[in-house]
Amino acid sequence: MIIGGGAAGLRAAIAAAELNPKLDIAIVSKVYPMRSHTVSAEGGMAAVLRTDYDNFDLHAYDTIKGSDFLADQDTVEFFVREAPKEAVRLEHWGCPFSRDPDGRISVRAFGGMSVKRTLFATDKIGFHLLHSLFQTSLKFENIRRYDEWFATSILVENGRVDGVTAIDMRSGDLVSFLAKAVVIATGGCGRIYQFTTNGWIKTGDGMALAYRAGVPLKDMEMVQYHPTLLPNTGILITEAARGEGGHLLNKDGERFLKRYVPNKMELGPRDILSRAEMTEIKEGRGFEGPYGSYVHLDLTHLGEETIEAKLPFVKELAEKYLGIDPAHEMIPVRPGQHYMMGGVHTDIHGYTGLPGLYAAGEVACISMNGANRLGSNSLTECLVFGAEAGIGAAQYATKQAALSFGNPVQGLALEEEKRIYDKVLKPEQGEKISTIRTEMQKAMEEHVGIYRDENNLKQACRLIGDLKKRMKNAVVEDKDRVYNTDLVSALELDFMLDVAETIPYAALARKESRGAHSRTDYPKRDDDQFLKHLVVYQTGTVPRIETMPVTITRWKPEARVY
Amino acid sequence: MSQDIATIRVTRYRPEKDGKPFFQEYKVPYRKDMVVLDALNYIKANLDGTLTYRWSCRMGVCGSCGANVDGVPKLTCASFLHEFKGRTIKVEPLPHFPVIKDLVINMDDFMHKLVEIKPWIIRDKESPPEDGEYRQSAEELERYGQFSSCINCMLCYSACPVYGLNEKFLGPAATALAYRYIEDSRDQGKAVRFPIVHEIEGVWECTLVGECSVVCPKGVDPMLAIQKTKILGATNALKSLVMPRGGGK
Numbered sequence: 001m002i003i004g005g006g007a008a009g010l011r012a013a014i015a016a017a018e019l020n021p022k023l024d025i026a027i028v029s030k031v032y033p034m035r036s037h038t039v040s041a042e043g044g045m046a047a048v049l050r051t052d053y054d055n056f057d058l059h060a061y062d063t064i065k066g067s068d069f070l071a072d073q074d075t076v077e078f079f080v081r082e083a084p085k086e087a088v089r090l091e092h093w094g095c096p097f098s099r100d101p102d103g104r105i106s107v108r109a110f111g112g113m114s115v116k117r118t119l120f121a122t123d124k125i126g127f128h129l130l131h132s133l134f135q136t137s138l139k140f141e142n143i144r145r146y147d148e149w150f151a152t153s154i155l156v157e158n159g160r161v162d163g164v165t166a167i168d169m170r171s172g173d174l175v176s177f178l179a180k181a182v183v184i185a186t187g188g189c190g191r192i193y194q195f196t197t198n199g200w201i202k203t204g205d206g207m208a209l210a211y212r213a214g215v216p217l218k219d220m221e222m223v224q225y226h227p228t229l230l231p232n233t234g235i236l237i238t239e240a241a242r243g244e245g246g247h248l249l250n251k252d253g254e255r256f257l258k259r260y261v262p263n264k265m266e267l268g269p270r271d272i273l274s275r276a277e278m279t280e281i282k283e284g285r286g287f288e289g290p291y292g293s294y295v296h297l298d299l300t301h302l303g304e305e306t307i308e309a310k311l312p313f314v315k316e317l318a319e320k321y322l323g324i325d326p327a328h329e330m331i332p333v334r335p336g337q338h339y340m341m342g343g344v345h346t347d348i349h350g351y352t353g354l355p356g357l358y359a360a361g362e363v364a365c366i367s368m369n370g371a372n373r374l375g376s377n378s379l380t381e382c383l384v385f386g387a388e389a390g391i392g393a394a395q396y397a398t399k400q401a402a403l404s405f406g407n408p409v410q411g412l413a414l415e416e417e418k419r420i421y422d423k424v425l426k427p428e429q430g431e432k433i434s435t436i437r438t439e440m441q442k443a444m445e446e447h448v449g450i451y452r453d454e455n456n457l458k459q460a461c462r463l464i465g466d467l468k469k470r471m472k473n474a475v476v477e478d479k480d481r482v483y484n485t486d487l488v489s490a491l492e493l494d495f496m497l498d499v500a501e502t503i504p505y506a507a508l509a510r511k512e513s514r515g516a517h518s519r520t521d522y523p524k525r526d527d528d529q530f531l532k533h534l535v536v537y538q539t540g541t542v543p544r545i546e547t548m549p550v551t552i553t554r555w556k557p558e559a560r561v562y
Numbered sequence: 563m564s565q566d567i568a569t570i571r572v573t574r575y576r577p578e579k580d581g582k583p584f585f586q587e588y589k590v591p592y593r594k595d596m597v598v599l600d601a602l603n604y605i606k607a608n609l610d611g612t613l614t615y616r617w618s619c620r621m622g623v624c625g626s627c628g629a630n631v632d633g634v635p636k637l638t639c640a641s642f643l644h645e646f647k648g649r650t651i652k653v654e655p656l657p658h659f660p661v662i663k664d665l666v667i668n669m670d671d672f673m674h675k676l677v678e679i680k681p682w683i684i685r686d687k688e689s690p691p692e693d694g695e696y697r698q699s700a701e702e703l704e705r706y707g708q709f710s711s712c713i714n715c716m717l718c719y720s721a722c723p724v725y726g727l728n729e730k731f732l733g734p735a736a737t738a739l740a741y742r743y744i745e746d747s748r749d750q751g752k753a754v755r756f757p758i759v760h761e762i763e764g765v766w767e768c769t770l771v772g773e774c775s776v777v778c779p780k781g782v783d784p785m786l787a788i789q790k791t792k793i794l795g796a797t798n799a800l801k802s803l804v805m806p807r808g809g810g811k
């Protein structure tokens with residue numbers, strides 16, 4: 001059983017279906033798979049296809065340096081070798097990649113990548129990738145879909161996974177599925193923040209599902225802020241806009257990045273660019289607008305033709321949502337939450353350590369992104385490790401004996417029914433869900449943002465802890481069973497609070513600055529103490545933090561200068 | 563930024579309570595850059611937690627948030643409130659679909675049709691990834707490109723009068739997607755896909771009203787796909803008259 005129908009989940013399903021046509025594979029997804037947030041990815045996906053100037057070691061080195069040396073290097077090496085195969089498979093499955101005159105897939109420059117290796121489909125790679133995968137998945141008769149079913153818990157019995165409980169949103173019934181193996185592919189948790197590029201559905205459900213099942217979350221303090229979001233809506237303007245030659249300018253019309261990443265300029269990594277913008281704004285060189293401070297993204301020198309051919313979606317978004325024609329006017333942008341490097345701890349095969357449970361995609365922390373992900377590595381990660389987790393789960397399931405709906409599982413399912421219908425849905429009086437959600441988002445935005453320090457982080461731990469208590473007395477206004485989005489929102493918020501809490505706790509424990517994690521009270525990277533992963537376990541009270549080693553193969557940590 | 567007040571009338575339908583749909587009116591303060599979806603979200607968060615609708619991306623690409631806005635099928639995340647200044651904005655579920663609750667429609671029919679057209683690349687033999695990508699020229703891409711931009715938002719089915727009368731009609735988006743694969747230079751599945759789009763309720767039902775192409779938010783021109791499929795069908799039918807079956811590729 002696969003929870004999630006985005007890039008990672010669909011790829012896992014196809015891999016499992018191909019491996020063993022006799023397996024009964026289910027995809028449970030809270031939205032129709034083609035609505036998954038993968039759909040919004042714009043820029044492209046990285047893979048070494050141009051071997052005349054590119055090679056695996058270079059892709060691996062770029063990724064590891066980008067990660068500020070927190071990536072597991074064996075994982076990265078596996079990733080770069082599998083990436084081209086996955087890209088070509090996707091092409092064979094119909095993805096309408098943009099092409100060079102000779103018919104090969106085109107490549108573009110991307111932040112932190114030292115050569116052009118990002119394949120693209122104009123500026124809608126996520127949309128095309130998702131629809132190609134989804135439509136390809138339809139040809140497998142052993143993939144069964146449960147569209148608009150919301151997973152609420154993982155059933156664990158005798159130290160191994162037995163299944164999943166999920167609400168059929170159309171009827172409102174809670175159903176227990178027996179499953180020999182489960183892959184969590186539920187994507188990120190951007191909605192715990194106020195200002196994010198993530199869709200409404202990105203609420204960290206799978207992270208909470210695994211965490212509650214006893215699996216630790218890893219590197220949760222590593223939250224990626226993207227430097228170019230539209231200030232009013234958080235809509236992303238893709239890095240491809242800079243890959244194609246766009247400039248970032250401050251109030252004085254200056255390309256300020258020359259003071260921060262002189263050799264890379266606009267193609268520097270996201271963590272450094274986001275901080276550079278914050279510094280410009282703090283030192284008075286930003287613009288002031290109705291939605292706070294911002295800087296300019298200038299595409300005017302690219303010309304109408306390039307923008308039309310390579311960045312049509314950027315043009316559409318700027319025109320529709322800002323009333324701006326990017327060929328003639330500057331686009332206002334500021335940094336905001338975009339991606340989670342951290343997530344459910346897994347090994348290199350997507351295995352969580354709990355027999356039968358696997359995870360892949362943004363929900364997982366397979367440790368290839370470390371402290372900062374390079375743009376365009378994520379979609380490829382979803383394919384490579386989605387396939388790996390799908391195969392792992394299929395092999396495990398093939399070896400297991402048939403399950404039966406025995407007592408312990410039945411008991412767990414009944415408990416879950418009570419939790420949802422009696423504790424969450426029933427209460428008539430209480431606090432509004434939207435109030436608690438807004439306060440959580442504000443707390444994360446204000447205290448666990450781009451710059452962090454001990455006071456802020458402690459404050460965040462307190463605030464989220466209080467909100468978790470208040471959540472117990474929240475009220476779901478809609479009492480119907482049929483398609484109850486109010487109930488689903490309450491369950492999502494409950495998940496988000498568990499996930500959100502791990503971030504300031506992990507961030508407090510990491511007393512250094514590395515990649516996206518920037519502590520003003522510990523501004524330097526400290527390899528002696530912190531060249532390791534932090535893993536967070538759920539306890540009855542505050543989260544417990546342990547460490548895990550980082551795997552170094554061939555690239556010794558060095559200063560990260562661009 | 564200055565704020566105005568919008569009056570929104572939303573269709574409510576609660577299958578567990580009311581027999582019939584009814585309108586409910588809400589007042590929502592708004593700024594110039596707010597869309598109809600923002601108004602629905604404002605209502606849900608502040609006025610009425612029971613209001614039910616679908617959405618996710620708020621950037622016109624996930625295809626979830628379609629509704630009939632002021633009588634026209636639209637993405638609510640791409641319809642600005644100020645365009646209706648001074649008027650009550652009616653927000654109803656997309657027509658021609660059964661309603662599950664409030665603005666949430668049942669799109670099972672399309673999901674079945676999508677599988678019927680076999681929306682995947684069909685090859686006599688798939689080559690291994692090690693051999694690299696299938697080459698495709700920019701011109702070849704151009705021939706199916708726009709038809710691959712469909713976000714499955716269902717606005718075209720709501721605008722289509724033929725689908726309104728006969729739900730067996732394959733309809734705009736499914737035909738556009740079928741044509742997308744038929745025209746893809748990598749695909750070798752025309753022989754299996756053709757009979758599907760040309761069956762009685764395939765393309766020949768279309769009366770060329772063209773409303774589908776007008777409402778499409780992604781610049782897909784389903785009517786063009788339907789016409790082109792008809793032409794391909796006509797020439798194919800002629801060919802099979804003069805050529806023995808299965809001959810030629």
Ligand SMILES: Cc1cc2nc3c(=O)[nH]c(=O)nc-3n(C[C@H](O)[C@H](O)[C@H](O)COP(=O)(O)OP(=O)(O)OC[C@H]3O[C@@H](n4cnc5c(N)ncnc54)[C@H](O)[C@@H]3O)c2cc1C
Binds near residue numbers: 009030039151197
């Ligand atoms: C605006 C934007 C642009 C991006 N651009 C790029 C880019 O150019 N290149 C790149 O490499 N990366 C990009 N990324 C990152 C990348 O798109 C994501 O990391 C990736 O798509 C995540 O895919 P996923 O399969 O892990 O999750 P998702 O696509 O988010 O899918 C999650 C799935 O899980 C399901 N689900 C969640 N919770 C539940 C539940 N409780 N029950 C049942 N189902 C559930 C959902 O329905 C959904 O199907 C971008 C991200 C954003 C937000």
Ligand code: SF4
Binds near residue numbers: 717718778
């Ligand atoms: S053809 Fe256009 S209107 Fe119809 S479903 Fe596709 S995107 Fe929507």
Ligand code: FES
Binds near residue numbers: 619621627637638
């Ligand atoms: S919310 Fe995704 S298309 Fe409108």
